[in-house]
Amino acid sequence: MSTKRLWDLVFAGLIAAAAVVFLPRALAPGSAFVARMPEAAILTLTPLVKLACLLVAAWAATASARGFEAGNPVRPAWRLLATGLGLYALGQAVSVYYQLLRDVRTPFPSPADFFFVLSAGFLILALPAFVRAFRDAGFPFDPRRDVLLPGAAGVLLGIGVLFLVHPALDADRFGLAEALNVFYPLSDVVMLVPAIVLARITARLRGGSVAAVWALLAAGFLVLVVGDVCFAWLTIAEDARFDPLGDLAYVVAYALFARATLRQRELLAG
Amino acid sequence: MPPVTPRSAVPCQRVEEVVERVLSPYVGATMARAATRGHYRALGIGGPDLEPEQLDSLVQKVGLGLHIFVGRERTAELLAAIRRDLDSQGAPA
Numbered sequence: 465m466s467t468k469r470l471w472d473l474v475f476a477g478l479i480a481a482a483a484v485v486f487l488p489r490a491l492a493p494g495s496a497f498v499a500r501m502p503e504a505a506i507l508t509l510t511p512l513v514k515l516a517c518l519l520v521a522a523w524a525a526t527a528s529a530r531g532f533e534a535g536n537p538v539r540p541a542w543r544l545l546a547t548g549l550g551l552y553a554l555g556q557a558v559s560v561y562y563q564l565l566r567d568v569r570t571p572f573p574s575p576a577d578f579f580f581v582l583s584a585g586f587l588i589l590a591l592p593a594f595v596r597a598f599r600d601a602g603f604p605f606d607p608r609r610d611v612l613l614p615g616a617a618g619v620l621l622g623i624g625v626l627f628l629v630h631p632a633l634d635a636d637r638f639g640l641a642e643a644l645n646v647f648y649p650l651s652d653v654v655m656l657v658p659a660i661v662l663a664r665i666t667a668r669l670r671g672g673s674v675a676a677v678w679a680l681l682a683a684g685f686l687v688l689v690v691g692d693v694c695f696a697w698l699t700i701a702e703d704a705r706f707d708p709l710g711d712l713a714y715v716v717a718y719a720l721f722a723r724a725t726l727r728q729r730e731l732l733a734g
Numbered sequence: 735m736p737p738v739t740p741r742s743a744v745p746c747q748r749v750e751e752v753v754e755r756v757l758s759p760y761v762g763a764t765m766a767r768a769a770t771r772g773h774y775r776a777l778g779i780g781g782p783d784l785e786p787e788q789l790d791s792l793v794q795k796v797g798l799g800l801h802i803f804v805g806r807e808r809t810a811e812l813l814a815a816i817r818r819d820l821d822s823q824g825a826p827a
Contacts, residue, residue: 531805538802601799603765604772671762674803731760732805 468730475723478513479716486712490705510711511560517718518553524725525549531732537600541593542728545681548586549721555579572699573640581644584651591658591685594678598665614664615657622653625689629696645696652689659685673731680724687717743783744820746774752819753796756812760803769799793817 485506488498525546532539558576562568570576599605629649663682669675691713698706750770757766773795774780779788793813801809 533806536801597802601802602795603799604768669762669765672758672760674760675762731803734808
């Protein structure tokens with residue numbers, strides 16, 4: 465079995481396992497199946513799996529950025545992505561510290577949010593950089609078809625996201641937690657537009673090995689938005705069902721980032 | 735990027751086939767075809783054959799596109815494959 469196939473199976477298996485663990489916990493929390501789950505193992509493994517995926521993604525994105533020569537239009541995009549994923553991994557490492565070493569739920573807000581907020585800035589900048597690189601490389605690029613229409617779809621979805629989390633704005637006390645509950649979905653909305661543009665471009669590359677890299681990246685960003693909406697709802701509505709849904713979305717998003725960046729590294733290695 | 739240096743003019747259709755065959759595994763058949771034709775338009779190529787200089791310009795443009803996906807080294811290998819394919823098929827007199 466080739467290394468590429470092996471990694472495909474590892475990440476597909478990881479996503480499937482996350483669905484088996486977290487979906488029943490969200491949809492049927494009182495079921496016998498959930499009651500039989502090894503709770504301690506899940507609580508230990510989940511933050512570690514998230515951290516492992518983010519570390520792999522940050523490492524492979526860094527390797528990819530280094531694999532592109534100076535002056536290559538896509539190199540800045542990979543560097544921004546690598547920095548964003550690295551900061552995300554630092555935030556997750558802080559979360560692991562709370563959950564596994566101090567045996568408490570990660571406070572919100574916490575020092576982890578400092579890294580998550582910084583990371584969001586780099587990730588937001590990375591996405592348009594990929595789109596610019598594609599345009600500058602001389603591939604057929606129609607701003608109306610490739611940017612305006614998918615961008616409009618992204619704006620509509622973004623409005624939907626804001627509608628979902630608007631109760632955070634109505635909070636009686638508007639502190640750092642509430643501000644972050646607004647910032648995360650807002651940054652997601654900003655991220656959604658170029659993510660959908662990237663997905664649109666990727667559709668035109670279908671059938672080629674590059675499509676997998678960019679499709680996995682775009683999908684990772686879209687699932688990340690779902691995770692942030694779940695997290696915002698968990699804290700706004702204090703509805704515990706959103707906790708496993710958020711965990712599922714984050715594990716899937718990080719796994720997609722890891723596979724995308726590893727695939728790019730494989731492409732560069734030939 | 736090394737020039738293609740064909741001996742004489744090469745039929746456009748043959749160049750298209752070779753370039754698309756090399757690009758397709760990376761960017762898919764649809765984009766490979768669209769990119770090749772887009773480059774033809776950008777370079778003002780309209781005749782039945784490509785002159786050696788036009789072929790060089792085309793291959794340079796193809797390389798510019800490929801190197802954002804696979805990097806400089808792999809792009810050089812793929813352009814060399816295009817050159818080999820065109821050479822092995824022989825340019826018509």
